[in-house]
Amino acid sequence: MFALTPQTRKKLRRFRQIKRGYYSFLILAGLSALLACGELLINSRALVVSYQGELYFPTYGDFHxxxxxxxxxxxxTNYRDLQARFDEADEGNWVLLPLVPxxxxxxxAAGGVFRPQPPSAASQHYLGTDTTSRDILARLFYGTRIALLFALGFTLSVYLIGIAIGCAMGYFGGVFDLVLQRVIEIWSNVPFLYMVIIIFSVIPSTVAVPTRISILLLVMVLFSWTGMTYYMRTETYKEKARDYVAAARIIGASNTRIIFRHIMPNVLSTLITFMPFTVVAAISAITALDFLGFGLPVPTPSLGELLKQGTANLRTAPWIVISAFGTLVALLTLVTFIGEAIRESFDPKTFSVYR
Amino acid sequence: MKKTLYCLFFSLCVAGCGESPKESTDTAASADGLPGVTAEVEAYYAANPDFFSFKTPADLPTGLVWENNNHLPEIGSPDAVKGGTQNAALQDFPRTLRTVGPDSNGGFRTFLLDDTGMTMAHLHPETRDLYPGLAESWAIDEAARTVYVKLDPAARFSDGEPVTADDYLFMFWFYRSPYIMAPWYNNFYSTTYTNITRYDDHTISITTRELKPDLDERVLLLRPIPQHFYTDMGDDFSERYQWEFEPTTGAYIIRPEDVRKGRSIALTRNKDWWAKDKKYWRYRFNPDRIQFTVIRDDAKTFEAFKRGDVDQFGLGLAEYWYEKLPDSDPDIQAGYIHKVMYYNQRPRPNFGLWINTAQPLLKDREIRLGINYATNWELVIEKFFRGDNTRMNTGQEGFGDFTHPTITARTFDISKAQAHFAAAGFTERGADGILVNDQGQRLAFTLATGYESLRDVLTILREEAAKAGLELRIEVLDSTVGWKKVQEKQHDIFFTAFGVFLELYPRFWEHYHSDNAYDKAFLEDGSVNPERKLKTQTNNLESFAILEMDQLIERYRRSSDRDEMIQLAHRMTELHHEHASFVPGFYQGFFRIGHWRWLRYPEGFSHKHAQGPGEAFVHWIDSDMKAETEAARRSGERFDPVIRVYDQWAE
Structure with missing residues (x-):
């Protein structure tokens, strides 16, 4: 549907020219690839165990x-202990652990009690541990993965609903537009945070953690799609009045076809420009909710939960807040740089050069 | 944290103590010129002549032995100086200044009533004997289950009105009234007592329904309600008196101009307090003003404390005692802030896992035994609480002879846990190491709690339980939501504790009687009623229903013989232990604080039965020392560091 027209190729070229955004994109892509195979990098399960001549690969699959x-x-199995034991016994068995085991x-608890331990390369806690002696790097890593996945799901869902409804409103106009706009105005005044609290208080606890995360996603989407419709509605209104839409209609194209084949490609730049900011909003929202204690269920690793621990232990364990805050800033900065570069490369007014 | 917990305990206890029979009010009479509600009250007295009796001093039985325990040690120190302002922090602004009715069970009630108000007599914090408050003397007639009291004629409310027998009669009307919207009070004051008699303005007697070993406490710990203040009672009680400070018999009043809603509130010392020269009272309630500022976050309160804006901070959590304010802290080493730890002896809040035996899998005792063995409290106590806390062995800890002497809690043991799980059909481990039975059912339960601050404890238990093949899904709820969940009996396993007052013997009916578990738990012949329904809104969180237990509880409630009650309590504790529906957790056998040196406590102060340092208000603010300390902080002058542990009451 969206074959690379010369125009698109020009936009992509322009994007590559904006170094800051382009490199941010490369870094984020690399990071995503790392996160995707995170179990091989940060995991308590060994990568390979050689025991009595047989090789085991415990990372994925059933537990041993x-x-x-x-x-x-x-x-x-506690593979760290196993490694120590094998080394001691020296019978030719060996264990290969991930970088962060x-x-x-x-x-x-290295020190015998559960408390924050400062970063130490010797114990392989490269960013230290949190208040119950869990590895911060591992929690940050998996917390970021969940946040990014969450943001991705959030963006896709918000766009799907926002585009469909916004385009329909702009395209059909009239009473349909009028009524739906009022509905949206009412809906967007429902306090989001209270709804999250209320809904989470009635979800039965038997629901598994992934389902609970999905429900949280659903609730957030339900209260966030409205913003998108405003832009789509105005864009569609504008495009609808153009001659090519009239031409398509005369040929006898259906409404769906006109909206998705003719109008959509022409409003794409608006959509793509907003995308990174939606991702930023999603990451911030899930972090904020976690910070307040209404987000991901315990003990799911999350940036917000780490931030909360960090602020409560500002004096005694500054490494917690530094790690969590640093990660959040880096992540949001990357996404924002990408977003600015996209906006710039899709901007037809080339004189507003982005420097 | 401690304060929040205790507030919660208190609200849990009062909110959840049984049903609420509505007291009849169709005795209300028409207004006949008397102010407000007086006519209704008098009609109520007239309609309940058995309960409210009016006699003359000549009717007092002869041969009564009047006592007043004036031989007990003084409370507080003669060195205490009146004056100064104590600065304290509140986590939340009180939702009301009422002490009864909706929202009145918050933590601030301690300062409105529990620690500052006066009753006829009080329990001595060192000896646990009664010492006189509003009563001048009292006499006990065990055979008649009655306590006779002579009220102190000098006793006054803070608005100058005298405390009389009428305020005690009115108290019963008040607590039984539907206007106050407090079912627990309605029930308690309707069922515990059977008579109050007025002999003259300052002489009354009160009779209880059952003769219990603590008959004297049950009567003498009652407080008067100022009848002259509550003249306009009605359905709008809770709104009308929401921000009205009831005249108090105690030392501290709240002036309307000191209530800055949402921001701060202050107690002001009543300089004309009637008891200010009385023995047991004269060295207490020393600061002129206690200023509470709302600081919602514990970490911020701690920072305010370190700046000297707050005079005292509870260091109950290990992270505060060892890390945030370690002995090596410059302010400690310079002697500006003192660190003190006090051991105490009193009934312990029953922290532990309450297993709902009405849930399908948890019906099976083998599974419950498995859960007991798969819960690693030892690790939590050793590594999270750093060995400071102690493992509970039963659900009734700290009641002296009433606590079972030999039962010990089951310790973490993976192989025993697995043996019990296997006996219940859970023999195979699934792909993630969690046990499954032959129907493919996973051994997974929800472990919920309302204690946000103790979530780390649950994550540790979860990791350990997984080793035994048990999955605990953790649910950390808002305290109100969590409470609602257990009251609806929708929990699998709930981590909580109930507030325990300084009582002589533990309560069993609330937690273990089948009346609080099911409607009609057993049929006439003693067999289990197959159609029984779960009963909600009770404190039987384990859905515990055993016929033998019911019978024991009923004997225990009727018994007036201390030795028999002890035996019964032990037998019930054994039954409870065998049933394995409760995993005893931990208790803290002490409290510890950090305070600036100008906030002073009496030399060697350590009350055996206290649950906190401020309970008896024996501290005082030394304003000269405060100026001296502040100057020293600027100039760098140092004092001797003070780090004390009072362990004479360590168990």
């Missing part, structure tokens, strides 16, 4: 009870 490797317990849930 300790008994698989000659230990005396049948719960999930911790998962975001386990309490690994």
């Amino acid at each position: 009870p300790g008994t698989d490797f000659g230990l005396d317990y049948d719960y999930e 911790y998962n975001p849930y386990e309490n690994n």
